[in-house]
Amino acid sequence: MRIKLFGRHFGIHKLWLLITVTAFIILSKLGYWQLQRAEEKALQINQLQQLQQQGALNWQQLAVLTAAEADGVLFAGEGRWLKPFVWLLDNQIVDGKVGYDVIIPVQSTAKSRPLLVNLGWVAAGIDRTKLPELKIPEQLQLRGLIRSKVGGFRLGPNTEAEGWPQRIQQPELAQMADQLPVSSYPFLLYQQAASPFLPHYQAVVMPPEKHHGYAFQWFMLAIAVVAVAIAAARRSGRENEQK
Template sequence: MQFRVAGTSVSVHPVWLLITLTVFAVLIKLGWWQLSRASEKASQMQQLASWQAEGPLNWQQLRQLPLQEADLVQFADEGRWLSPMVWLQDNKIVQGRIGYDVIIPVQFSRFDPPVLVNLGWVEAARNRAELPELTIPEQLPIRGVLRTSFGSFRLGQNLETGDSWPMRIQQVELDSVNPYLPQPALAAVIYQMETSPFQPHYQPVVMPPEKHRGYAVQWFLLAVAVLGVALAASLRKEETNE
């Protein structure tokens, strides 16, 4: 396959052209994905700042909001732990140490659905068969941020079922925990940010928009470099054949 670049005839094998264009398209797509993530993070930061300015809501105020509009709400109220249910979210690393996030169901009103609360992090024992001993008060203050978007990709079984508590879980998924609850939980998780018996570490926005934009620029530059290298290689090949 031949085409002209700046008056120079360039011959490119169709297979190499297809590979080059495929890699170029993938890199461009990654760049646009990073830009979309930057826009999403900027929106989250604006929403978080707005809720922080308004101050924390209690349970009754939260229930008056449509759940889809409550993401990143600052929450403060006192609830009742539905003892003895505790889930330990596995493989959580804090300050280079491996452990678990402690997840419990909390009810703020007798007839309302429970809410899953992430109380924070606890270090794991060296022996994986040994689970940490947890002390959780029956009534406890919840001070944190509510997320309606949670969970992520996982492989394999989510919940390690057993006949005792706590139970290990890979990801917080309502389908896994609802069968143990008196009624289905609210489709949200409250991340405790203070006054916890464990170590709160949750950050609503981990990577700022600027970093995503920087990664986008890198992907776009790599895409241009791929085309440049392919074109340069074709020109050298033409010169060699001459």
């Protein structure tokens, strides 16, 4: 198929036209999706900042919050490790090294509701059959960020061994709570203060600026696809004119 536009002839193949239009639509949608993600991240950051400006909550204030209300708040308090429960969250990479996040339940008093706490990262050994030796103090000063939306997709069973410490693939809070003698809070504290391990949690991994950058790349690719198609059609038109 040939068309004349602005005094120039363009040779258009229907199949290539369909491919070009499809690619342009897909790339444009990916660009808009990244813009939407940037807006979501900006809103999330703003919400976290507003919550943290309110200051850290204590045990009494924490006790009256639902999981949704507690998500994103700061918490500070002293607690005692509920022995012997320790979960090692597998496949955590820090500075290019593989290790575990150490999660324990902490109580304000001997009979109080425990709070699950991610104390931070510890390196894994070369032999996966041997878990790292952990030195967890009985008394801890907690200060960190509470999140109720944790965990993610996994394949296979969550736990790989019985006894303690226990290696897990995802922090499934309900499942972890069922293993305790006392029901725990339905959220997880990420320790940010002094810890026997390495705190590394980031509430927002990819900032809005990166999403804007990815959106720009997708839009440029969409424009490039159209430009290449137009150039190819123009070349085909010139060749037909010469015949």
